[in-house]
Amino acid sequence: MEQNNIEHMAAQQEAKTESPWMSQIKNVNKKVAFSILGVLVVAGLAYSFKSLFIAATVNGSPISRWSVVRESEKQSGRDVLENMINQKIIEAELNKSGVSATSEEIDGEVKKISDRIASQGGTLLQALAMQGMTEDQLRVQLSIQKRLEKLLADKTQVSDADIDAYIKQNKLTQPKDVKKEDFRAQIKEDIQQNKFQQAAQAWVADITAKANINYFVTY
Numbered sequence: 001m002e003q004n005n006i007e008h009m010a011a012q013q014e015a016k017t018e019s020p021w022m023s024q025i026k027n028v029n030k031k032v033a034f035s036i037l038g039v040l041v042v043a044g045l046a047y048s049f050k051s052l053f054i055a056a057t058v059n060g061s062p063i064s065r066w067s068v069v070r071e072s073e074k075q076s077g078r079d080v081l082e083n084m085i086n087q088k089i090i091e092a093e094l095n096k097s098g099v100s101a102t103s104e105e106i107d108g109e110v111k112k113i114s115d116r117i118a119s120q121g122g123t124l125l126q127a128l129a130m131q132g133m134t135e136d137q138l139r140v141q142l143s144i145q146k147r148l149e150k151l152l153a154d155k156t157q158v159s160d161a162d163i164d165a166y167i168k169q170n171k172l173t174q175p176k177d178v179k180k181e182d183f184r185a186q187i188k189e190d191i192q193q194n195k196f197q198q199a200a201q202a203w204v205a206d207i208t209a210k211a212n213i214n215y216f217v218t219y
Contacts, residue, residue: 053065053066055067055068073217073219074219077217077219078219081217081219085208085213086204086208087144089204089207089208089211090144090148090204090207091144093207094144094147094148094151097151099147099150099151100147101142101143101146101147101150105146106139106142106143106146109142109145109146110124110135110138110139110142113127113138148196148200148203149196151203152196152199152200152203155195155196155199156192156195156196156199158188158191158192158195162188162191163184163187163188163191166187166190166191167187172187
């Protein structure tokens, strides 16, 4: 018991007589420890998010994502920008017109495309991957097309006379294994698509000419 008291008193005396520089050293050690921890945290974050800045490394030499973006802009920046501008203009005009497309209509169009690809031995996902698209992007494009078809419906009407003239002009013959109504229905769809493309191009050209577009980048 006495031994414990003596050790306790000695510890107290040592604490009282601790030199100021010893306290400073301890404080410095704490600061160093916190600094090292901070560096490790920053390094960990940099490693985790390095893909935000670096696209690849070749023998340790980095290729920045910015250089990839810059090169991509040189090659196709103008086309990409024009497509984005046109889409924004088209969507704005369609919103003004009040024409809409339901989710059921879009689902139906997606199914048609999926079935057509499946009949050729492929899948929708494979086809989208080849085009660098996602299904959501496809649905946006289909929504725009469906709304445009409704808006321009009066310009894409096809009569029986149109079908007869198309058959005669292209010297088409009905296949033996295809019904007459199916044969004419396919031709009608082809004619409608041609009329729609012509009408849509003219409509887009007209609204684009009227739009206020300011370019801040020249490609």
